[in-house]
Amino acid sequence: MEISERVKMLRKIKKITQADLAKAIGVSPGNVGDWERGKTKPGSDALIALIQYFNVSADWLLIGEGQPIPLTNKHHKSLLLADLEKDMILKFRQLDLRDQEDVKDIIDMKYKKMLKRNK
Template sequence: MHSIYERIEYLIKQQGLTKKAFSEQLNISTGNMGDWKRGKSTPGTHKLIEIAAFFKVSLDWLILGKQNAGTLKESGEDYFFGQIGQLNCQTDELLPKEKEFIKEYIEFTEYRKRKADGDFSHE
């Protein structure tokens, strides 16, 4: 499964749902589903979060097709950060699409935080 759509389709089949039932439950138009299938577009950040929660799968798997390497446990060590304090746990270079998704996700989470705090001065 190389695309987000293929993984979504797989999850739909695994749950024994029809695409129509899935679309109705998550308020997704058939046009959007068709665009995802053709690779014309992909689900937005908020919809990916909803889909991952609906099927109880990780965003890593849904977006990238990667399984979690395992659970990290607190040990007091700097297991995520190198000496200069930057994230240093990625073994493969991210694709441009993956980098763009991460940027979009960060912007979305910042928006949600501002919305929750009632701060709309950045819009």
């Protein structure tokens, strides 16, 4: 996945338009469109603004490595996530609330079965 795809994915997860994103980070909507089409790449100021706006790691936004979305536990230490977990979280966030609740119910059911097996 290229930076163009990651920017577009983050924008869609947040359910905002290119114009909304452009206004939030201080660029033109044309810039955002060009980034998402892979025509150009964000400059350093825009990259910093994107990282801060979406609260993602620079490594992930730039090269697709590292942790895309910072998650912390109650002790404020970063949680290390497997690629499968990262993928699931990103997809889960794109679902509407009802579908998210359905997924949670399925996970709860699987978890309960696992606990019964391990007793």
